[in-house]
């Protein structure tokens with residue numbers, strides 16, 4: 450698909466739109482780094498890395514404010530319409546989602562710090578197994594969502610919907626498993642609570658990726674698919690994208 | 701193409717519809733061109749200027765209490781189509797109109813149809829305010845008098861007042877009704893022209909770029925007026941300002957090289973147009 454920010458008679462408008470999009474994508478990459486670092490800090494018990502995540506959270510906030518300002522100016526000066534308006538609205542929402550995902554990364558980092566504080570040896574390895582698995586799913590969803598956003602790629606967005614179910618499944622499995630630990634050894638309760646916090650944060654990060662994928666569909670198709678049944682959506686949209694070439698209007 | 705558009709094209713070297721002709725790839729209007737409250741119904745309208753095919757098989761309704769905006773690149777046929785609605789094209793040499801256009805069920809191109817009352821029923825406001833070189837009062841009273849609506853002084857006074865009130869001009873001119881209309885500001889002159897149109901009890905008001913000679917404040921007042929007039933009249937407005945179309949209309953029709961490419965609810969056209977050509981125009985991707 451050609452770059453949707455391009456093609457305006459006023460080329461400066463092209464630049465401004467792509468700049469905002471690039472800012473959001475850069476913010477997305479930073480959030481991915483933060484999530485990976487936070488999960489790594491927790492599973493490897495690396496205090497320094499956890500501190501770094503907490504430290505860098507400010508940068509994510511600053512990026513959000515910069516994007517908001519750019520969008521604010523762009524709306525005031527260009528009055529975007531149609532697909533441009535949808536793109537700007539979507540980028541604005543996605544920044545918000547990314548900022549929330551960034552907050553969750555920080556929460557995970559705090560969990561890592563608390564566990565280390567309580568128990569010098571760090572978390573019991575068996576509990577961390579679930580963090581690794583959920584982190585793998587959440588960060589894949591985030592990657593997919595950002596790729597979908599970069600190219601307004603409906604198929605990639607649908608991949609997010611297809612894979613997001615694994616999050617809850619994995620979380621439920623983890624809860625059942627962690628409960629048995631607590632029953633076996635009540636002394637583990639403190640750290641299990643922290644691990645559950647971290648797991649929940651990872652689920653939320655995956656949800657934010659799904660929210661971003663919804664915005665990609667909004668830009669491409671002009672329909673708001675939030676709160677819609679995702680299975681039906683996958684069925685209708687994957688049919689549509691395989692049967693007709695994208696881009697052309699009905700003729 | 702009107703003179704101003706021609707000048708701009710010459711000065712800027714901007715592409716005209718004719719330059720784009722080879723790129724044309726089109727068939728059929730996207731969207732619902734009918735209106736449930738249709739007052740004017742246009743079906744399969746074709747207009748030629750000599751060999752030039754300026755309007756191509758266009759069907760569109762103008763409904764009661766609605767403002768229909770017509771947008772599109774300069775030379776795409778907006779004014780030509782608008783002029784079909786009150787047979788203003790009859791006076792243009794070499795111009796042929798085909799198809800069917802009805803007003804409240806009556807074929808306006810019927811042999812029996814007299815164009816003088818038609819132009820009262822379907823009034824027109826032009827780009828450049830064109831008051832007669834007469835008093836403000838006479839500008840408004842002239843139409844009702846020649847259309848035989850009334851000759852009674854008291855009735856005429858009342859009609860002038862209500863027309864000026866509806867046009868939002870009364871308070872500004874009530875103390876100087878005998879002064880020349882041409883002495884008013886541009887925005888006031890345009891509202892005077894609207895009062896003149898209203899005075900002969902139209903059903904439909906056509907406006908061809910009515911604000912393009914006005915400043916933003918005068919423009920805002922006309923837009924506010926259009927919104928009020930919608931309660932009584934059907935309005936079709938040609939505008940080259942997409943923002944204006946978005947602000948004043950309920951339905952928007954996008955013309956391109958004589959084709960009606962797409963028509964739909966204004967909110968849909970400006971947030972999610974169906975046709976690529978509409979989208980390119982709305983988003984500022986011209987050619």
Ligand SMILES: Nc1ncnc2c1ncn2[C@@H]1O[C@H](COP(=O)(O)OP(=O)(O)O)[C@@H](O)[C@H]1O
Nearest residue numbers: 701702749754773774775776777778779780792
């Ligand atoms: N009186 C005329 N004689 C010949 N061609 C005309 C006349 N008026 C308009 N045209 C042509 O018809 C096309 C549509 O013109 P017009 O309706 O004025 O477009 P718009 O109002 O969208 O700018 C243009 O190509 C224009 O050059």
Ligand SMILES: [Mg+2]
Nearest residue numbers: 702778779938
């Ligand atoms: Mg015109």
